[in-house]
Amino acid sequence: MIYSIDKVAQLIGAKRVGKGHDNVIAFLLTDSRSLCFPEETLFFALRSARSDGHLYIKELYDRGVRNFVVEKVPTDNEENYRLANFLLVDNSLQALQLLAERHREMFNIPVVGITGSNGKTVVKEWLSELLVSKYTVTRSPRSYNSQVGVPLSVWLLGNNSEVGIFEAGISQPGEMVALQRIIRPTVGIFTGLGDAHQENFSTMEAKCKEKLELFRGAKAVIYPFDDPIVRKCMVDSESERVDWSLTDRHAAFWVESIEKSDDSTCINFVWRGTTSGSYVLPFIDEASIIDSFACASAALWMGVTVDMLKEKMSTLEPVAMRLEVIEGRNGCTLINDSYNSDFNSLDIALDFMNRRPDHAGRRRTLVLSDILQSGQAEEQLYESVAELCEQRGVEKFIGIGPKLCANKEKFRRVGERVFFPSVSDFIGSKAFAKLHDEVILLKGARVFGFERLTDLLVRKVHETVLEVNLTAVVANLNFYRSFLRPETKLVCMIKADGYGAGAVEIAKTLQEHRVDYLAVAVADEGVTLRKNGITSNIVIMNPEMSSFKTLFDYELEPEVYSFRLLHALVKAAQHEGITGYPVHIKLDTGMHRLGFNPERDMPELIGCLKGQNAIIPRSVFSHFAGADSDNFDTFSDEQFRLFKMGSDMLCNAFSHRILRHMDNSAGIEHFPERQLDMCRLGLGLYGINPRTNSIINNVATLRTTILQLREVKAGQTVGYSRRGTIERDSVVAAIPIGYADGLNRHLGNRNCYCLVNGRPATYVGNICMDVAMIDVTGIPCKEGDSVEIFGDNLPVTVLSDVLGTIPYEVLTTISNRVKRMYFQD
Numbered sequence: 001m002i003y004s005i006d007k008v009a010q011l012i013g014a015k016r017v018g019k020g021h022d023n024v025i026a027f028l029l030t031d032s033r034s035l036c037f038p039e040e041t042l043f044f045a046l047r048s049a050r051s052d053g054h055l056y057i058k059e060l061y062d063r064g065v066r067n068f069v070v071e072k073v074p075t076d077n078e079e080n081y082r083l084a085n086f087l088l089v090d091n092s093l094q095a096l097q098l099l100a101e102r103h104r105e106m107f108n109i110p111v112v113g114i115t116g117s118n119g120k121t122v123v124k125e126w127l128s129e130l131l132v133s134k135y136t137v138t139r140s141p142r143s144y145n146s147q148v149g150v151p152l153s154v155w156l157l158g159n160n161s162e163v164g165i166f167e168a169g170i171s172q173p174g175e176m177v178a179l180q181r182i183i184r185p186t187v188g189i190f191t192g193l194g195d196a197h198q199e200n201f202s203t204m205e206a207k208c209k210e211k212l213e214l215f216r217g218a219k220a221v222i223y224p225f226d227d228p229i230v231r232k233c234m235v236d237s238e239s240e241r242v243d244w245s246l247t248d249r250h251a252a253f254w255v256e257s258i259e260k261s262d263d264s265t266c267i268n269f270v271w272r273g274t275t276s277g278s279y280v281l282p283f284i285d286e287a288s289i290i291d292s293f294a295c296a297s298a299a300l301w302m303g304v305t306v307d308m309l310k311e312k313m314s315t316l317e318p319v320a321m322r323l324e325v326i327e328g329r330n331g332c333t334l335i336n337d338s339y340n341s342d343f344n345s346l347d348i349a350l351d352f353m354n355r356r357p358d359h360a361g362r363r364r365t366l367v368l369s370d371i372l373q374s375g376q377a378e379e380q381l382y383e384s385v386a387e388l389c390e391q392r393g394v395e396k397f398i399g400i401g402p403k404l405c406a407n408k409e410k411f412r413r414v415g416e417r418v419f420f421p422s423v424s425d426f427i428g429s430k431a432f433a434k435l436h437d438e439v440i441l442l443k444g445a446r447v448f449g450f451e452r453l454t455d456l457l458v459r460k461v462h463e464t465v466l467e468v469n470l471t472a473v474v475a476n477l478n479f480y481r482s483f484l485r486p487e488t489k490l491v492c493m494i495k496a497d498g499y500g501a502g503a504v505e506i507a508k509t510l511q512e513h514r515v516d517y518l519a520v521a522v523a524d525e526g527v528t529l530r531k532n533g534i535t536s537n538i539v540i541m542n543p544e545m546s547s548f549k550t551l552f553d554y555e556l557e558p559e560v561y562s563f564r565l566l567h568a569l570v571k572a573a574q575h576e577g578i579t580g581y582p583v584h585i586k587l588d589t590g591m592h593r594l595g596f597n598p599e600r601d602m603p604e605l606i607g608c609l610k611g612q613n614a615i616i617p618r619s620v621f622s623h624f625a626g627a628d629s630d631n632f633d634t635f636s637d638e639q640f641r642l643f644k645m646g647s648d649m650l651c652n653a654f655s656h657r658i659l660r661h662m663d664n665s666a667g668i669e670h671f672p673e674r675q676l677d678m679c680r681l682g683l684g685l686y687g688i689n690p691r692t693n694s695i696i697n698n699v700a701t702l703r704t705t706i707l708q709l710r711e712v713k714a715g716q717t718v719g720y721s722r723r724g725t726i727e728r729d730s731v732v733a734a735i736p737i738g739y740a741d742g743l744n745r746h747l748g749n750r751n752c753y754c755l756v757n758g759r760p761a762t763y764v765g766n767i768c769m770d771v772a773m774i775d776v777t778g779i780p781c782k783e784g785d786s787v788e789i790f791g792d793n794l795p796v797t798v799l800s801d802v803l804g805t806i807p808y809e810v811l812t813t814i815s816n817r818v819k820r821m822y823f824q825d
């Protein structure tokens with residue numbers, strides 16, 4: 001559906017300013033980095049505490065965008081925007097939401113709104129699978145469920161949409177009303193109540209009520225009857241109550257029995273007290289089973305028959321929420337997106353590929369399978385896919401499947417292109433053998449079996465991997481940012497290879513989220529970042545005297561903590577003819593590690609700095625020795641007093657602004673009033689709260705697999721020095737991780753455990769260099785099964801507590817041979 005610019009102006013009540021043409025609008029944009037079709041795009045300049053879309057208007061205009069929704073028309077040279085249309089509004093976000101509301105009103109079709117603490121995306125994807133043979137479904141891409149994501153999703157409704165399915169997520173009271181107005185669900189699904197974002201709500205009930213706001217005016221609401229809070233909140237609902245229950249046979253969807261086998265679950269149900277049915281779900285985990293109840297209830301309510309439900313349920317597939325980035329063979333990087341293959345998620349994945357700063361000298365390749373069940377006419381679909389590839393800068397297109405083969409003509413404008421009927425044909429081809437130095441996005445509908453491609457393209461690695469969740473890194477960043485004033489700058493510490501998580505990928509993510517500074521320990525770490533396309537400011541915490549030239553060459557800003565270092569640095573800079581090189585001055589206020597003494601050194605330090613022009617102080621900082629514990633608060637007060645004194649002297653001596661910073665992760669939370677101009681975030685970014693030793697959003701999961709299982713009889717021993725005595729007949733698994741991987745030897749001999757299929761398995765005997773043995777007696781498992789050493793389900797702090805150390809040490813001692821694998825939800 002296409003709107004004229006005047007129509008949009010009228011719909012959102014905006015004043016049209018400027019002399020642009022009467023353009024048509026097909027795409028809405030809120031993040032300048034995602035631009036794809038400039039001519040038909042309407043950019044909304046959104047303002048938030050930390051960013052302002054108005055700053056990107058000029059750049060977007062230069063890239064061809066002509067239509068802007070703004071709160072303020074740019075005041076720089078009018079000639080700069082000769083062909084622009086500005087729609088002037090009071091609030092751009094509200095305008096975006098209003099436009100989506102008006103767009104929604106054009107559709108008199110069933111619209112499903114999904115909310116709840118967990119499972120929204122899975123329920124959305126599965127329900128869409130259940131309905132797709134009956135209707136053409138338009139749904140939110142990935143998990144676009146926020147105040148911005150929901151309007152963008154609803155905008156996707158088009159002439160051929162027969163059902164809409166949209167998810168809505170909130171973190172604050174008051175947010176749901178806006179989402180309700182945009183989605184206006186005719187059917188609501190409440191997936192369940194959990195404790196996410198509870199800090200912003202007074203009670204669980206308050207949070208539940210707020211979420212249920214989404215369903216105002218809906219004909220029917222599907223919800224779990226067995227949760228007493230939800231049940232209570234649903235009492236005054238005016239919608240038809242379509243509840244599901246494991247306990248109450250009067251529920252609309254009564255789960256009569258559940259039979260689990262090794263790899264599937266059979267569910268017998270009674271629908272509305274009269275119709276019995278059953279289905280086999282190809283999953284056995286609790287969450288999937290629960291999600292299937294909501295899906296089944298909704299599908300039945302929407303007219304899917306019991307037989308159809310049974311057929312479709314058995315073919316449901318796991319919903320991959322991840323975009324994985326994996327190091328491939330022959331200099332390739334693989335981006336593996338196994339999320340359902342559809343046009344919108346292809347666009348998101350291509351955008352993700354483009355934003356990664358690692359294209360230097362490498363081609364952008366897309367391997368795409370036929371897109372199934374798009375609801376669009378084939379011709380038109382592949383026409384749009386081809387156009388998208390062109391706009392998103394795909395340099396090489398590899399199409400897999402009969403439909404793409406039949407439509408190859410449409411891709412004639414993509415530089416290099418090849419087509420194969422199946423994955424096997426591609427694997428046997430020259431094109432496959434020739435892949436090298438490319439960034440390859442793999443996006444295939446599941447029936448095409450793209451996992452065979454990934455297996456062949458991934459560099460063969462040790463089976464032990466550290467999985468790093470980049471979405472969690474961003475969530476942690478935002479958690480700590482929430483303590484800061486909008487203007488407070490942030491240094492993110494990615495020393496020790498990003499606390500073990502891998503500095504390069506972490507840095508790429510942080511750069512994308514516009515962190516002001518990155519900090520590493522030594523110059524070489526900084527060089528690696530620069531060589532991988534990191535352009536952010538980088539601080540070097542421990543510059544070596546021998547590395548000054550490297551610092552200058554790669555624009556790395558050193559910390560300066562002593563007169564010896566200061567003099568040597570000035571000399572080296574002068575030697576290179578450098579002036580005004582930024583440095584960061586460290587004061588020792590009580591940590592007694594490195595730094596100038598604020599009570600003694602300031603006059604001499606100021607004198608030295610003023611007597612030359614090779615370097616200039618960019619910032620001055622100190623480090624709390626005990627921000628993680630209230631016991632040291634008096635000491636911290638004294639540290640802060642000394643820092644104020646020393647930094648005041650330095651700042652007053654110079655006319656330019658010198659940034660002051662003192663808070664680390666613990667300090668940001670404990671002393672937000674001491675945030676000054678900047679803070680330094682370390683451990684918290686990696687998901688560990690240093691004050692409580694609890695996990696914020698888990699970032700790193702260390703995983704391996706079972707190599708071999710064996711039965712060991714009572715009385716025998718396991719491992720070196722016969723330390724692992726077996727007291728009852730047992731099953732012991734060997735796993736390919738040892739102390740050389742960073743699995744501390746002191747965890748052995750039943751001092752700690754790992755998780756096998758969710759159940760704790762203790763380490764038996766001494767941990768070896770490359771292998772460890774675990775007791776899996778009574779745990780259902782087989783060779784090849786995954787083992788979690790620590791991570792999403794077993795906090796790393798359990799290990800550090802057993803070892804009598806801190807999580808920092810456990811994370812940073814994971815050795816280099818453990819492959820890091822990155823993903824985004």
Ligand SMILES: *Cc1c(COP(=O)(O)O)cnc(C)c1O
Nearest residue numbers: 493623664665666680681682683
């Ligand atoms: C490592 C480090 C930090 C970060 O500390 P966390 O406790 O990990 O937040 C901050 N400042 C300096 C000087 C550091 O060396």
